Structures are given as C-alpha cells and as structure tokens.
Amino acid sequence: MTETVVLRARGLTKHYGQVVALDDCDFDLRADEILAVIGDNGAGKSTLIKALTGAVVPDSGTISLKGEQVHFRSALDARRVGIETVYQELGVAPALDITQNLYLGREQRRKGLLGTVFRKLDKPAMRHGSARQMADLGIRIQSIRQKVETLSGGQRQAVAVARVAAWATSVVIMDEPTAALGVRETNQVLGLIERVRENGLPVVLISHNMPNVFQVADRIHIHRLGRRIALVDPRNTTMEEAVAVMTGAKSPESLHLEGGTA
Known part of the structure; x- marks a missing residue:
C-alpha cells in the first residue's frame, strides 16, 4: 500500500457556541485505502466529515487535497474537486430509474442544436454510461430502466454508491452505508466498497x-x-481494543498505533 496521502487535515476546530465539535483534529487518507472512521455518538465524526466535504466550514485548521490546500465553502466546492459522499439517508430519487439517478443533476445533452437550443437529453449515452458503471462495479440489476423504488435496500444503496463512484475523481466518503441492511445485502455493499477501492478511489467509511x-x-x-x-x-x-479506546476505557497508548495519536 502506498504512503501517498490524498486527503489531509490538520488542526481542524469547530465550535457551536460553547460546544466544541472539533478540537484540533487531524485526518489522513492514503491513495489506495479504505479508511474507517469510528467513534461514539457525539464524538464529532459527523462534523469532521462535513468539514471534509464542504458542508461545514471549520473555525480554524487546514485541509489539503493531493498536496494542495483547499478551502471549501460549500459541498459543491468539494464535489468540484472530485470528493463525493454517500449519506446515510441515501439521497436517491425512488420514482426515477437507475440511469436518471446516476445522472441526477448531471444530465447529458445531445450534441449540436438539439442539445444547445432544444435542450434535448442524450438518453442513449446516459443509459450506456449507466450500464458500464454498474458493470464495472459488479452490480447486478435486471435493467437500468428499473425505477429505484422497485429495488431492494441493498440495490438502492448500490445505486447510491455507483453514482458517487461515477463522478468522484479524488475521494469517496460513505456514511453508514450498511445501516438497516440485512446480512446478505450488507456483504454485497461491503464487496462494492472494496471494488470502488480496487478501481482506484480511496474510501472513507464511517460506521458503528x-x-x-x-x-x-x-x-x-x-x-x-x-x-x-x-x-x-x-x-x-482487536475489535475489543478499538472499542475500549473509542469509549475511553483504554488509553490510545495501549494500542499499536499507525502514525501515533493526534
């Protein structure tokens, strides 16, 4: 595994009144890894991820992407540099089909006057792109024209993952992607996360x-x-050691640390 760091944060701090959500927080994501972020409720995980994706502007600290310092003022800023997020709420549109979901907000228009003047969508190109993306990730579905509301929970999650993987060029962030899924669907989504990494995108996985x-x-x-x-x-x-440190039952020094404490 390479040591190249794609996404790095140093000294992130965020206050909400008297509440300290981030306290001089550091973060490092390598180029070809799945990095899990774990912590109790209220530990500040959500605020960290929101800062890394532009949904929250930290009071102080720095964020660097591929060695260049970035300043996100909105989630759109993060998306522009290739950081895409799958939120726990999914954010898919059930009444739309798979292709419409993958291209939601990024619809392709036909070339020439049909696209520029008449604003006609290039549906064949989008269907082809959708089919290729689903195949690249090994996602099996009956048809890319299926409405998302007809899919299982695991398949809906797969569509959400496929969408971010299609547009991400730097980092994919997944917030509780297996929440409310059964054992079989959970394993399918975990396999999908590994394929995203194998396809060249580092993944941040937030999970309990x-x-x-x-x-x-x-x-x-x-x-x-x-x-x-x-x-x-x-x-x-071990799992028990990680949970003990996460809850404060053990000190971080009791673990074999990668890069030390922050």
Missing part, C-alpha cells in the same frame, strides 16, 4: 458496525471528544 469495519478497513481512525486519538491497523488491533 465494528465487524464491518474490521472486515474491509485498511486502517481505522478512532475519534473521541472532537479529535483523532488513534490511528490503527486492524491487523494489529
């Missing part, structure tokens, strides 16, 4: 599901009280 984390993560960022308190390799750390 420790077995899922230890199944797919290359490294684990442990978040507590608004900051990264440990960065560990799951091959050298």
Whole structure:
C-alpha cells in the first residue's frame, strides 16, 4: 500500500457556541485505502466529515487535497474537486430509474442544436454510461430502466454508491452505508466498497458496525471528544481494543498505533 496521502487535515476546530465539535483534529487518507472512521455518538465524526466535504466550514485548521490546500465553502466546492459522499439517508430519487439517478443533476445533452437550443437529453449515452458503471462495479440489476423504488435496500444503496463512484475523481466518503441492511445485502455493499477501492478511489467509511469495519478497513481512525486519538491497523488491533479506546476505557497508548495519536 502506498504512503501517498490524498486527503489531509490538520488542526481542524469547530465550535457551536460553547460546544466544541472539533478540537484540533487531524485526518489522513492514503491513495489506495479504505479508511474507517469510528467513534461514539457525539464524538464529532459527523462534523469532521462535513468539514471534509464542504458542508461545514471549520473555525480554524487546514485541509489539503493531493498536496494542495483547499478551502471549501460549500459541498459543491468539494464535489468540484472530485470528493463525493454517500449519506446515510441515501439521497436517491425512488420514482426515477437507475440511469436518471446516476445522472441526477448531471444530465447529458445531445450534441449540436438539439442539445444547445432544444435542450434535448442524450438518453442513449446516459443509459450506456449507466450500464458500464454498474458493470464495472459488479452490480447486478435486471435493467437500468428499473425505477429505484422497485429495488431492494441493498440495490438502492448500490445505486447510491455507483453514482458517487461515477463522478468522484479524488475521494469517496460513505456514511453508514450498511445501516438497516440485512446480512446478505450488507456483504454485497461491503464487496462494492472494496471494488470502488480496487478501481482506484480511496474510501472513507464511517460506521458503528465494528465487524464491518474490521472486515474491509485498511486502517481505522478512532475519534473521541472532537479529535483523532488513534490511528490503527486492524491487523494489529482487536475489535475489543478499538472499542475500549473509542469509549475511553483504554488509553490510545495501549494500542499499536499507525502514525501515533493526534
């Protein structure tokens, strides 16, 4: 695994009145890894991810993408540089078909006057692109013209993942992608996450599901009280040890750390 860091944050701080959501927080995502972010409710994970995706502007600290410092003022800013996010709420449009969901907000228009003047959509090109994207990720569906509302929970999640993987050029972030899924569908989504990484995109996985984390993560960022308190390799750390540090029952120094505490 390469040591190249794609997305890095240093000293991120964010206050909401007297509440400290981020407290001098650091973050590092390597170029070819699945990095899991774990932490108790209220630890500041959501604020960290929102800062990295432009949904929240930190009070202080820096964020760098591929070695260049970036300043996100909105989620659109992050999307412009290739950071795409699958939120826990999915954000798919059930009444639209798979192709319409993959190209939602990014519809392709026909070339020439049909596209520029009459604003006709290039539906064949979008269907072809959708089919190719689903095939690249190994997602099996009956037809790309299926309405998303006819799909299972795992298939809907797959459509959401396929959409971000189609447009991301730098980083894919997934917030609780297996929430409310059964065992079979969970394994399908975890396999999909691994294929996204294999296709060249680093993945940030936010999850409360420790077995899922230890199944797919290359490294684990442990978040507590608004900051990264440990960065560990799951091959050298047990699930029980990671949870103990996450909850404060053990000190970070008791673990085999990757890069030390923050």
